[in-house]
């Protein structure tokens with residue numbers, strides 16, 4: 001089965017052709033990232049306009065590059081949420097237009113499920129029916145889920161304030177680093193002392209023990225940076241920045257790894273799939289690998305190319321989901337991870 005996948009939930013316009021859920025026949029990815037950089041964050045209006053500008057050319061390049069004609073495509077899968085309203089609507093409108101013009105069924109994909117499917121796509125270490133624990137960490141989302149295969153997801157924990165990627169972005173900004181902050185923090189953390197500063201996220205006393213709270217760590221970094229600026233006039237010196245980035249990264253990585261491993265232990269599910277932009281983080285990948293090896297948990301991690309937003313994961317997951325019975329599909333900006341596919 002050949003699926004065209006369309007992803008426009010944030011600032012990436014991703015289109016891909018995937019056969020039988022795994023074989024990538026072609027993929028296109030455009031990003032408006034550079035246009036957002038001077039604002040220090042994604043500007044929704046700019047992101048949605050950029051999707052409109054590149055969509056048609058990307059589609060033509062995709063079909064031409066893969067040597068595929070529309071008649072060979074079996075269905076069109078599109079991210080319908082969660083994400084930025086003005087961005088999602090462009091992808092959904094494009095998918096509907098193509099489905100109507102080409103007479104193909106439409107498939108609605110939850111962006112968060114697609115991030116987890118990205119971990120399974122290359123290796124398929126277990127069946128798509130098997131129960132697994134999922135960790136989704138991106139710029140906008142933080143969730144630990146228990147999943148019955150790739151169809152039914154139950155939320156176990158989420159963030160109470162900043163998403164993990166958002167915390168990276170905000171801490172980078174207050175340290176004078178660029179956007180997006182995750183890759184910047186990772187870069188300056190190289191060679192830094194992870195134990196130079198100790199940041200402990202608060203213990204979650206009520207509600208789910210798998211919930212996260214990262215705003216306290218962010219504020220603690222802010223105070224340390226201010227103290228440093230008071231005593232050393234001028235820009236932050238390189239060794240301070242490097243130690244601070246390494247210590248912040250370490251504290252967030254440990255918090256994420258420990259909570260996720262606890263979720264595996266308590267559910268008795270020894271399969272863990274991880275996804276979302278923050279999963280590109282080298283230290284996180286290293287610690288997840290170490291801890292899962294110790295705890296005998298099978299770990300599925302996406303390749304770096306499929307961590308941040310892309311159309312491939314949408315096309316891949318679209319192979320397994322039931323097509324919609326009509327063209328009535330709306331984008332749902334606040335679509336939740338537990339939302340069942342109808």
Ligand code: KG4
Nearest residue numbers: 138139140165180182277278280281308309
């Ligand atoms: O999944 P994604 O592309 O978009 C959303 O759905 O939000 O994730 C983007 C997020 C940003 O917050 C970015 O700073 C973070 O992923 N990120 C990283 C790394 N690469 C991207 N965070 C930590 N380390 C990285 N290497």
Ligand code: ZN
Nearest residue numbers: 138276277309
């Ligand atoms: Zn994403």
